[in-house]
Amino acid sequence: xxxxxxxxxxxxxxxxxxxxxxxxxxxxxxxxxxxxxxxxxxxxxxxxxxxxxxxxxxxxxxxxxxxxxxxxxxxxxxxxxxxxxxxxxxxxxxxxxxxxxxxxxxxxxxxxxxxxxxxxxxxxxxxxxxxxxxxxxxxxxxxxxxxxxxxxxxxxxxxxxxxxxxxxxxxxxxxxxxxxxxxxxxxxxxxxxxxxxxxxxxxxxxxxxxxxxxxxxxxxxxxxxxxxxxxxxxxxxxxxxxxxxxxxxxxxxxxxxxxxxxxx
Amino acid sequence: xxxxxxxxxxxxxxxxxxxxxxxxxxxxxxxxxxxxxxxxxxxxxxxxxxxxxxxxxxxxxxxxxxxxxxxxxxxxxxxxxxxxxxxxxxxxxxxxxxxxxxxxxxxxxxxxxxxxxxxxxxxxxxxxxxxxxxxxxxxxxxxxxxxxxxxxxxxxxxxxxxxxxxxxxxxxxxxxxxxxxxxxxxxxxxxxxxxxxxxxxxxxxxxxxxxxxxxxxxxxxxxxxxxxxxxxxxxxxxxxxxxxxxxxxxxxxxxxxxxxxxxxxxxxxxxxxxxxxxxxxxxxxxxxxxxxxxxxxxxxx
Numbered sequence: 001x002x003x004x005x006x007x008x009x010x011x012x013x014x015x016x017x018x019x020x021x022x023x024x025x026x027x028x029x030x031x032x033x034x035x036x037x038x039x040x041x042x043x044x045x046x047x048x049x050x051x052x053x054x055x056x057x058x059x060x061x062x063x064x065x066x067x068x069x070x071x072x073x074x075x076x077x078x079x080x081x082x083x084x085x086x087x088x089x090x091x092x093x094x095x096x097x098x099x100x101x102x103x104x105x106x107x108x109x110x111x112x113x114x115x116x117x118x119x120x121x122x123x124x125x126x127x128x129x130x131x132x133x134x135x136x137x138x139x140x141x142x143x144x145x146x147x148x149x150x151x152x153x154x155x156x157x158x159x160x161x162x163x164x165x166x167x168x169x170x171x172x173x174x175x176x177x178x179x180x181x182x183x184x185x186x187x188x189x190x191x192x193x194x195x196x197x198x199x200x201x202x203x204x205x206x207x208x209x210x211x212x213x214x215x216x217x218x219x220x221x222x223x224x225x226x227x228x229x230x231x232x233x234x235x236x237x238x239x240x241x242x243x244x245x246x247x248x249x250x251x252x253x254x255x256x257x258x259x260x261x262x263x264x
Numbered sequence: 265x266x267x268x269x270x271x272x273x274x275x276x277x278x279x280x281x282x283x284x285x286x287x288x289x290x291x292x293x294x295x296x297x298x299x300x301x302x303x304x305x306x307x308x309x310x311x312x313x314x315x316x317x318x319x320x321x322x323x324x325x326x327x328x329x330x331x332x333x334x335x336x337x338x339x340x341x342x343x344x345x346x347x348x349x350x351x352x353x354x355x356x357x358x359x360x361x362x363x364x365x366x367x368x369x370x371x372x373x374x375x376x377x378x379x380x381x382x383x384x385x386x387x388x389x390x391x392x393x394x395x396x397x398x399x400x401x402x403x404x405x406x407x408x409x410x411x412x413x414x415x416x417x418x419x420x421x422x423x424x425x426x427x428x429x430x431x432x433x434x435x436x437x438x439x440x441x442x443x444x445x446x447x448x449x450x451x452x453x454x455x456x457x458x459x460x461x462x463x464x465x466x467x468x469x470x471x472x473x474x475x476x477x478x479x480x481x482x483x484x485x486x487x488x489x490x491x492x493x494x495x496x497x498x499x500x501x502x503x504x505x506x507x508x509x510x511x512x513x514x515x516x517x518x519x520x521x522x523x524x525x526x527x528x529x530x531x532x533x534x535x536x537x538x539x540x541x542x543x544x545x546x547x548x549x550x551x552x553x554x555x556x557x558x559x560x561x562x563x564x565x
Contacts (some may be wrong), residue, residue: 075437076441076442079437079438079440086433086437091434093431094426094431094434096430097423097427101426102427104420105423105440106438108424110439113420113421115419115421116419116420117420118418118419118422118423
């Protein structure tokens with residue numbers, strides 16, 4: 001499905017600020033894997049997701065999705081395969097555009113756009129039924145500017161948009177971190193529902209160890225640009241927060257559990 | 265008597281205002297939709313004037329002459345777009361560079377600093393000698409232009425251009441080639457500006473190398489005034505474009521009025537720039553000095 005092979009990414013190479021963000025990292029995801037990613041600040045979690053999404057080129061290694069080498073593809077071309085939700089709720093949607101316009105843009109991800117009228121009645125019906133599922137009362141507000149919505153509402157819509165057209169890979173970069181706990185729980189529940197229903201192969205970064213254990217079928221822990229733990233299936237379901245903290249402490253150095261990680 | 269004189273100048277002011285309003289619609293596309301400040305327009309306005317004047321002087325019919333002016337403007341926008349996207353030059357500097365290139369290009373198009381296009385000798389579409397007729401033509405042109413833009417920005421591709429200006433990161437994540445869209449938007453914008461230039465050359469009966477000086481400021485003024493006029497009438501795209509047109513007309517009526525009041529015309533450009541600066545500062549001033557405490561409401565997710 002998704003294969004990262006010996007990926008290395010160095011920021012500010014050759015300067016005093018040189019930082020090896022991804023260090024010869026390899027991982028293979030199976031179809032339908034729902035992988036949660038944890039690790040301290042600067043462990044390389046977001047860098048890994050951004051490398052997959054094509055926000056920047058990697059220095060070494062190859063990225064393939066379903067046998068297609070996407071290492072050299074620009075970001076907008078990779079979007080054909082990848083749906084993304086960002087940490088900042090403002091990033092995933094266009095604030096000055098209506099809900100239905102945002103959704104119409106997502107509906108054509110990876111397809112040619114052309115000069116056909118962007119939204120017709122059938123589309124509206126589709127958007128309404130999708131929004132209804134969120135149970136946030138957004139289905140009657142198709143022509144509301146997204147900028148007027150709350151962060152949680154925007155993340156929920158971004159999730160819908162990211163999961164349209166059944167992407168081969170869904171990348172969630174701490175997408176609940178900026179939300180209040182109650183809203184975060186709701187968005188996480190919606191995430192789970194969509195991922196399970198659509199059987200999406202998913203990578204989800206979270207700083208919440210409980211969430212990381214409770215969701216998905218596989219968990220990886222990163223430190224200093226490497227994967228230091230990779231557990232799946234039953235082994236994963238038996239994990240506890242204490243286990244993770246122990247492994248974390250053992251990994252030592254800069255990866256020591258910080259305050260934010262302990263907020264479980 | 266003075267008042268009657270002033271009144272008599274109004275149709276001319278309205279016609280000029282509409283021509284600059286069309287130009288300002290081009291500015292609207294870059295400044296408001298793409299969120300780019302594009303200074304190419306000072307040059308592409310004259311490119312449109314020069315192209316139209318020279319082609320008509322060479323015996324061309326007015327319609328193909330205007331079409332070629334439009335295409336010439338698009339090429340100018342294309343250059344700015346490539347400077348910005350392929351070469352990574354900041355948008356504002358890209359526009360300035362193209363503007364300077366166009367100064368030479370415009371001189372080469374005309375072979376001199378100006379070209380006369382007297383309505384007596386040429387079959388122009390509109391002229392200041394027949395102001396009411398000019399107003400009718402301009403009105404029809406504006407209706408068609410706004411309808412076309414409404415259609416274009418309502419298509420899937422047009423919507424992706426709007427998204428590009430609104431949120432680039434989101435656009436790329438949704439598979440939109442933001443660089444291409446910026447180039448297309450800049451080309452379309454400058455095409456419209458040059459088209460307005462072709463109208464201005466016909467209306468004023470000449471094209472002059474320095475006619476475009478400060479065009480961006482007039483365009484921005486029209487956009488800003490227009491926004492103030494229609495701000496309470498909703499966010500409909502058509503209403504906004506109509507607002508920009510009205511902005512251009514209001515600008516020229518005020519312009520004519522201050523001339524009638526005996527203001528030193530040397531000061532006009534300075535005053536225009538100051539007015540635009542003040543209006544551009546308003547949102548910032550509001551935030552800094554007149555911010556109302558926001559009532560916090562707990563929103564459900």
